[in-house]
Amino acid sequence: QVSLVESGGGSVQAGGSLRLSCAFSGNTRSSYCMGWFRQVPGKEREGVAVIHTGGTTRYYADSVKGRFTISEDNGANTLYLQMNSLKPEDTAMYFCAAGYPGYACYSATWRENARYKYWGQGSQVTVSS
Numbered sequence: 200q201v202s203l204v205e206s207g208g209g210s211v212q213a214g215g216s217l218r219l220s221c222a223f224s225g226n227t228r229s230s231y232c233m234g235w236f237r238q239v240p241g242k243e244r245e246g247v248a249v250i251h252t253g254g255t256t257r258y259y260a261d262s263v264k265g266r267f268t269i270s271e272d273n274g275a276n277t278l279y280l281q282m283n284s285l286k287p288e289d290t291a292m293y294f295c296a297a298g299y300p301g302y303a304c305y306s307a308t309w310r311e312n313a314r315y316k317y318w319g320q321g322s323q324v325t326v327s328s
Contacts, residue, residue, distance in 0.1 A: 208322030221295030232298035246310035
């Protein structure tokens, strides 16, 4: 069983920064693609950023490119999302996700929720103008 626990959310003013952390445990070695999604009430959960674990492949949503950075610390079993220059439209519940065994992050499919087997409980990020 895999467990994902997010932390680091909160409230910040526009232009500020936050760093989300996702502590993962269990058999994640076969989850080659891990990342962050976000959701606001009434809308579908959307992909924010993913990373091919142990490698250099990263994908970002166009709306966060240049502002957000995804990284991993495998020694600490932790995934991070550094969020800079935050905007009110970044307000959402942010979820950490781990892909189905064997799924590697692909540019055409990384945004699909169905590619990810394990999800955290979410961490709220609120950006005020």
